[in-house]
Amino acid sequence: MDQKKQTRPFFITGFVLLALAFLFKWEFIYSEPVVDRLLRFFGVTAWSNGNSGFHFTGIISLILLIIGLFFLAKRYSGKMIFVFFLAMILIPTNLFANxxxxxxxNGIYALEFQRDGSSCEYDTNDSGIVEGNCKISIVNHSSDPVTFRVSIDQKYVHNRFNVMDIFNLKDHQLKLDGNEYRTFDINFRHSLQSSRYQSVGGKLDIFTIIIADDDNTRRL
Structure with missing residues (x-):
């Protein structure tokens, strides 16, 4: 029996494990892995502490990747193993989404949130009013215009104060033409109820948004 036949089971097992490793991190059109959404559907959290801590599906994906590469090493040289590893790292988690x-x-399901081009800044003026600006970048991949509403869905605590409570973006109705990419520039003002937080200010570069129309809602 030649070497290829002897190592065929390792070859098949290795690639199956690599495929599973990718599936555990695949986000498709969502802001989180598809497996995370599936677990939440069954009432199981993918994180050790709510939405933070140890990411169980990420850990499982890494373990599957390592074991898969170990099996493939029975057939391929070290250079090829490195190529497989590099491919797994570089394959985008939103593969096939576009x-x-x-x-x-169509509609809001054709929209993609661009985190790299999005941020929010806020500060408190002399009258105790929080003023700020959010830049939110979104792409419409469909050929039809889309009208939607946007809000920020992220808990960011500053001295036990949930900063997201001041980001009242839900009243802003936005529109993108077909195949349009745009960074929306949204200003907001919010009066603080307690004098304890009169010095609130800062910047957010990483956050999640919720987009909605009259019938559907998506978290991105």
């Missing part, structure tokens, strides 16, 4: 959004869906 094709799906461009051809098979």
């Amino acid at each position: 094709v799906y959004q461009s051809n098979f869906v």
